Amino acid sequence: MTFYTFARGVVKVVLTPLYRIETIGLENFPKDGGVLLCANHIDNLDPPVVGLTAPRPVSFMAKAELFSAPILKTLLPHIRAFPVKRGLSDREALRSGLRLLKEGNVLGLFPEGTRSKTGELGKGLSGAGFFALRSNAHVVPCAIIGPYKPFRKLKVVYGKPISMSELREQKVNAEQATQAIMDQIKLLIEQNK
Template sequence: MSFYKFARTIVGFYMKPVFRMNVIGKENIPQEGPIIVCSNHISNWDPLVVGITCPRNIYFMAKEELFKNKLLSTLLRKVHAFPIKRGMKDRTALRNALDILKEGNALGLFPEGTRSKTGEVGDGLAGAGFFALRSEAQVVPCAIVGPYKKGKKLKVVYGTPIEMDPLRERKASAKEVTDIIMQEIRLLKQKNS
C-alpha cells in the first residue's frame, strides 16, 4: 500500500464519523484521464475532505510557507502536495500542475484562493480556468456543504464534468471559464443545502 493510500485510510477513518460525511456523486468522477476537481473553500479541512472522498489520487497546490519545515514538507510531498508562491506568478508551480494533468492525473483546486469567511461560494481566480483551457482535463465541480461541527452532517457533492470543448474551441478567457466553474459549484451547494 502506498503512503498516500495509507494516509487517506487513516484520515478517513477519523474524519468520516466525526463529521458524519455524506458523499454524493462519486460516480461523476472519471475513472481515468486528466481531471481537475474544483471545490469551494470553507475550512482548512477541505483538502483532506476532497482527498479522502475522491476515489482518485489527487494532487494539491499548497502555500510555499508550509514547505519550510522539513518534516512537514516531506509529509506533504508524500501525499501529493506541491508548493506555490501566493500572490505572484509561480511558473514552476504552473508547470508542475500542467505536467500532473499531462500525465493523466487528478489535480485538486480551490478556485477562490482563500477560505470563505461567510461559507458562501465566492468569486474564483483565473487560475482554474487557465488550467482547464491549457490542458485536456475534464473539470469536475465539487461543493462542500458544511458546517464542520462534530455530530453535524457534512456533505461532499461531486457534479458532472463541465463541458470544456466548446469553451476551448471559442478561446474563452480563463476568467470566464473560472466563472462558469464557480457557478456550477454554487448550484451544487444550493441543491444540497
Template sequence: MSFYTFARAVVKSVLAPLYRVETIGVEHIPKEGSVLICANHISNFDPPMIGITCPRPVHFMAKAELFRVPLLKQIVQHLHAFPVRRGMGDREALRTGLALLKEKKVLGLFPEGTRSRDGKLGKGLAGAGFFALRSEAAVVPCAIIGPYRLFHRVKVVYGPPIDFAPLRERKASADEATALIMEHIRQLLEAHQ
C-alpha cells in the first residue's frame, strides 16, 4: 500500500464523519487518461476533500513555503503535491503540471489561486485555462459547498467534463478558457446549494 493510499484512508475516516461528506457526480471523472479537476476554494480542507472523493490519485500544486520545512516537504511530496511560487508566473510549476497531464494523471487546481474570504466564487487566474488549452486533459469542474462546520454537510460536486475542443481549435486565450471553467463551477454551485 502506498503512502498516498494509506493517508487517503486515514483522512477519509476523519473528515467524512466530521463533515458528513456527500459526493455527487463522481461518475464524471474519467477512469483513465489525463484529468484536470478545477474547483472553487473555500478552506484549507479543500485539497484533502477532493483527495478523498476522487477515485484516482490527485496531484496538487501547493505553495512553495510548505516545501521549505524538511519533514513537511517529505509528507507533501508523498501526497503527490508539487511546489508553486504564488504571485508570479512559475514556469517550473507549469511544466510540472503539463508533464503530469501528459503522463495521463489527475491534476487538481483551484483557479482562484487562493481561498475565498467570504465563500463567494472569485475570479479565476489564467493558469487553469493554460492547462486546459495546452493538454488533452478532460476538464472536470468541481464545486465544494460548505461551510466547513462540524457535523454539517459538505458537498463535493463533480460536473461533466467541459468540451474544450472549440477553444483549442481557435486558439482561445487562457483567460477565456479560465472564464469558461469558472462559469461551469458557478453553475454547479448554484444547482447544488
C-alpha cells in the first residue's frame, strides 16, 4: 500500500461522514489516459475532498510557500503534490504538469488559483487552458457544492469530459480555453445546487 492510498483512506474515514459527501458523475471520469481535472475552489479542504472522491489518484499543484513548512514539505510530495510559484509563469511547474498528463496521470487544478471568499465562482486563470490545449488529456470539469458545515451535505460533481478539438481548430488562446472550462463548472454548479 502506498502512502497516498493510506492517506486517502484516513481522510475518507474522517471527512465523508463529517460532511456527508455525495459524489455524482463518477461514470464521466475516464478510466485511463491523462486527465486534467478542473474544480472550483471554495475551501482549504477542496484538495483532499477531490482526492478522496476521484476514482484515480490525483496530483495537485500547491503554492510553493507550503513546501517550506516543516511537516508539509515532507508530506506533500508523498500525496502527489508539487510546488507552483503563484503570480508568475513557473516554467518548472508547467513542465511537471504536462509530464504528468503525458504519462497518463490525473492533474488536479483549481483554475481560479485561490479560494473564493464568497463561495461564488471566480474568474479562471489561463493555466488550465494552457494544460488543456498543450496536452491530449481528457478535461474533466468538477463542481464542489458546499457549504463545508458538519453534517450538512457536500456534493462533488464530475461532468463529462470537455472536447478540446473544436477549440484547437478555432485556435483559441489559453484564456479562452479556461473560460470554456469555467463555463462547464458553472453549469454543473447550477444543475446540482
